[in-house]
Amino acid sequence: MEITANVQETPVKTPQKVIVIGGSIAGLLTARVLADHFDQVTIIERDRVPEQPESRAGVPQSHQLHVLLTQGYRILNQLFPGLEEELAGLDVSTLNWTADFQWLLPGGWSPRFPSHLKTQACSRNLLEFLIRKRLAAYRNLDFKEATTVTGLLLNPNRTTVEGVKLRNSNGTDTQLSAQFVVDASGRNSQTPQWLKNVGYEAPQETIVNAFLGYASRWYQSLGNEPLDYHVLYLMPQAPHQSRGGVLYRVEGDRWIVCLIGVGRDYPPTDEAGFLDFAQSLSDPSVYEAIKNAQPISPIYGYRRTENRLRHYERLSHFPNNFVVVGDAVCTFNPVYGQGMTVASLAALVLDQCFKQYTQHRSNPDLKDLGKHFQKKLALVNQTPWLMATADDLRWSTTAGDKPNIITRFLQQYIDKVILVASERAEVYQSFIEVIHLIKPTTIFFKPSILWQVIRQAFS
Numbered sequence: 001m002e003i004t005a006n007v008q009e010t011p012v013k014t015p016q017k018v019i020v021i022g023g024s025i026a027g028l029l030t031a032r033v034l035a036d037h038f039d040q041v042t043i044i045e046r047d048r049v050p051e052q053p054e055s056r057a058g059v060p061q062s063h064q065l066h067v068l069l070t071q072g073y074r075i076l077n078q079l080f081p082g083l084e085e086e087l088a089g090l091d092v093s094t095l096n097w098t099a100d101f102q103w104l105l106p107g108g109w110s111p112r113f114p115s116h117l118k119t120q121a122c123s124r125n126l127l128e129f130l131i132r133k134r135l136a137a138y139r140n141l142d143f144k145e146a147t148t149v150t151g152l153l154l155n156p157n158r159t160t161v162e163g164v165k166l167r168n169s170n171g172t173d174t175q176l177s178a179q180f181v182v183d184a185s186g187r188n189s190q191t192p193q194w195l196k197n198v199g200y201e202a203p204q205e206t207i208v209n210a211f212l213g214y215a216s217r218w219y220q221s222l223g224n225e226p227l228d229y230h231v232l233y234l235m236p237q238a239p240h241q242s243r244g245g246v247l248y249r250v251e252g253d254r255w256i257v258c259l260i261g262v263g264r265d266y267p268p269t270d271e272a273g274f275l276d277f278a279q280s281l282s283d284p285s286v287y288e289a290i291k292n293a294q295p296i297s298p299i300y301g302y303r304r305t306e307n308r309l310r311h312y313e314r315l316s317h318f319p320n321n322f323v324v325v326g327d328a329v330c331t332f333n334p335v336y337g338q339g340m341t342v343a344s345l346a347a348l349v350l351d352q353c354f355k356q357y358t359q360h361r362s363n364p365d366l367k368d369l370g371k372h373f374q375k376k377l378a379l380v381n382q383t384p385w386l387m388a389t390a391d392d393l394r395w396s397t398t399a400g401d402k403p404n405i406i407t408r409f410l411q412q413y414i415d416k417v418i419l420v421a422s423e424r425a426e427v428y429q430s431f432i433e434v435i436h437l438i439k440p441t442t443i444f445f446k447p448s449i450l451w452q453v454i455r456q457a458f459s
């Protein structure tokens with residue numbers, strides 16, 4: 001990923017208001033960059049916002065394992081300088097993704113060695129809470145909580161978004177005008193319907209569904225600690241090994257234990273079923289860690305995990321002064337841990353678009369910015385989408401267009417890379433760099449890796 005942004009620069013501010021619909025990760029990060037470009041940023045969030053790092057109804061996935069990839073972690077630290085130190089002060093330890101991650105690959109356990117691939121492993125709730133707290137310090141940013149956006153307001157000839165329709169928690173309907181609106185309301189975004197209501201086409205959708213389910217439970221400590229890893233991953237492996245599991249340590253020395261089943265082999269959410277499923281995994285490590293451990297939460301199931309891409313970039317007509325970001329555009333099968341990182345990449349792209357449109361102009365015309373942004377966002381989504389769907393399409397049970405010849409070639413080639421990766425530290429590091437969206441997939445074809453793959457194929 002070549003996207004970088006110097007968010008320390010002071011961009012030209014448009015003396016205008018922007019509304020962000022949805023105050024979850026994508027909405028918060030978008031609001032952060034827009035605070036550099038607008039006089040006033042208003043985030044409208046349907047939930048009442050908790051004053052502690054807690055789950056809330058609008059983000060039901062927050063009980064589940066949320067891994068922040070290295071690329072996302074770096075961008076967050078760029079957007080919120082000092083975040084690393086703040087996390088460290090909250091008992092969040094550093095996770096080196098090549099040293100502290102024990103991954104059972106098809107060729108055996110991953111090599112372990114230190115590298116530059118570091119993040120801090122905290123819970124999703126803590127991360128969102130800290131970002132929200134940082135934003136509270138922005139004088140030009142306000143949060144309208146317990147308020148639902150029910151539609152878009154357009155100008156009389158319906159070319160330009162001029163605000164939103166709102167419903168307050170007491171059921172009162174109002175309106176709020178703005179010069180720019182961002183939809184960050186997640187996978188249930190109503191934008192396709194709102195566009196239709198005002199005479200636009202809804203975007204086409206591509207769906208690839210591996211029918212994967214999670215069952216997650218939190219533990220204060222695991223049975224056989226001390227463990228010499230921070231994360232352990234038993235990966236489901238097509239075509240036959242539909243089950244997997246993860247152990248992931250977060251702040252306060254707590255562990256999230258996540259059981260995974262592909263192709264409707266959903267992990268159960270009852271006590272005995274959860275343990276039986278853990279015992280059925282390809283390696284005993286997850287079961288051994290939890291069999292005598294004391295859980296501190298119920299078992300949370302989750303099954304809405306399809307990859308869904310809304311092609312806003314293909315629409316020939318799109319209202320001015322409006323963009324859609326985050327899961328509202330593209331959701332990924334969560335097992336690849338991409339959503340928050342892709343949302344952070346999108347925030348940087350939006351920042352770049354505003355810089356480009358406002359540079360050297362005292363009264364910038366933002367009319368086409370939305371269209372331009374959706375095309376750029378589609379490019380950002382391309383690689384993570386390909387990685388997630390190519391892998392999901394290995395399963396005969398996955399619903400979606402069957403893989404084309406390029407995808408099939410990639411699947412087979414990457415199988416070989418993974419086999420080499422379990423033996424060669426430098427190949428493994430490249431593999432992690434690609435997964436963490438630091439490097440493009442093309443590095444798998446650099447001569448040093450290509451050569452080892454060829455040797456492996458003929459051995």
Ligand SMILES: Cc1cc2nc3c(=O)[nH]c(=O)nc-3n(C[C@H](O)[C@H](O)[C@H](O)COP(=O)(O)OP(=O)(O)OC[C@H]3O[C@@H](n4cnc5c(N)ncnc54)[C@H](O)[C@@H]3O)c2cc1C
Nearest residue numbers: 022024026046058061066067149186326327334337339340
């Ligand atoms: C089970 C699961 C596990 C995941 N694991 C990972 C992971 O490991 N790593 C990772 O990076 N990502 C993961 N993700 C994805 C991640 O949760 C999302 O990509 C991330 O939260 C960004 O989403 P978002 O902000 O676009 O939408 P959401 O997080 O869905 O938030 C949408 C927000 O909009 C609000 N809202 C909705 N409608 C309205 C309205 N009309 N008016 C006002 N407010 C509204 C909601 O209340 C909510 O706050 C996972 C997802 C799931 C489902």
